[in-house]
Amino acid sequence: MENFRYLKPAAIDKALSLKKELGSKARFLLGGTDLFIQMDKGFVVPETVIDLKGIDELKGIEKKDGYVYVGARVTWTQLIESDLIRKEFPALWEASDIVASVGVRNTGTLVGNICNAVPSLEGGSPLLAYNAAVLVKSSQGEREIPAADFFTGVKKTALADDEMVTGVKIPVKNGKFGEVYVKMGRYEGEDLAQAGVAVVVDDKNNYRIALNAVAPTPVRAEKAEALLSGKKLDESLAEKAAELALESISPISDIRSSKEYRLHMCRVMVKRALMASVSRMETGKPALNTRLI
């Protein structure tokens, strides 16, 4: 690995002015579980690494004015250990608990995950299904990017060179809801998703479905959502919706699975995730982390 300049500012403003000055020659570092490997392999050769772990403003999970704010420094482990996330955002909780391994979850962050923006990312589908927003700052000001617009391609985001993601903002739901994240991987512990599905339903029969690892970016299954909207779910409706969800994805064949297998399994997973979400809303079962595939 090339040597680089390592800086650890204590304030957001300092980090932003450095980024404005250095642009793409500098990279922000959070847990580093993705960036380190890219640097080690020579895929990314930053002149300067700006470690954000000295900035206290980026810490913490907070509920305020109808939203839950997750700071950029919040690790997967902190999400898993948060009662708020477990109770109010079970799909995000389930996704967090299945990212890689404990050793990676202890340092890796949700914000780092979405900034890295690989198609298999675990953090993308729940955020899309929540209609979450990505909070962005630069030395010019700040803006919010809807999660669905944040991902622009494989490893590409809407972020400009002088911008930083300071956190994400997730709307709190009113009334009853049920959620599921289901991941297909080859083994537990580090394997990237072959496919992932997040489903959020509420008692007014609104359905939101998002998938990862089956398109260049995480995607919403809008046609399936439209079919389901306002209707009470039963098995045959779930099957039709699952079929329709395939029109929103464009999986490729790679080392982890073939396109055909991904298409087949997405249909299975969307159906089971829909049924399980409604069942969770009505009965509290299946329990979190129950294997659906």
Add this chain to the structure above:
Amino acid sequence: MNHTVKFNLNGSPVEVQVKSNEKLLDVLRDKLGVTSPKFGCGVGECGACTVLIDGLSVRSCITFAVEVEGKNVVSLEGLQADGPTKIQKAFIKNNAFQCGFCAPGFVMSATELIEKNPSPTEEEIRHALAGNLCRCTGYKNIVDAMNEVSQENKEEGR
């Protein structure tokens, strides 16, 4: 860029000169003589390089040495300062090693688990250790050892 990094290693303060691009694993092994963390995959997937940083298990092969400034770093050498721990004794009793290369990483991950959850179920044990790979496939004995630790802790009311 060069740095003087100061941190606590296995209970003692250390000070070491490193470049920004030096890995914690290499610094521990080559500069500080701590050789229980092993280089396995080098990309954070196998867990052989696991150490505890401020009580949390971390992959030292994908951590920059400069990142541990001011932190508490514990390796197997630190755990067994007063002889083998309960977890290590259970590993020995259950023959939870074959070649032994993965064992330090397993013991570190297991130590974090038991700190957080003294009497885990077998499912919890398997979930917590899923990120440690044993190429000899000695998983059964490792899980047996951890079940025993869990049972002992339960009997002791932990």
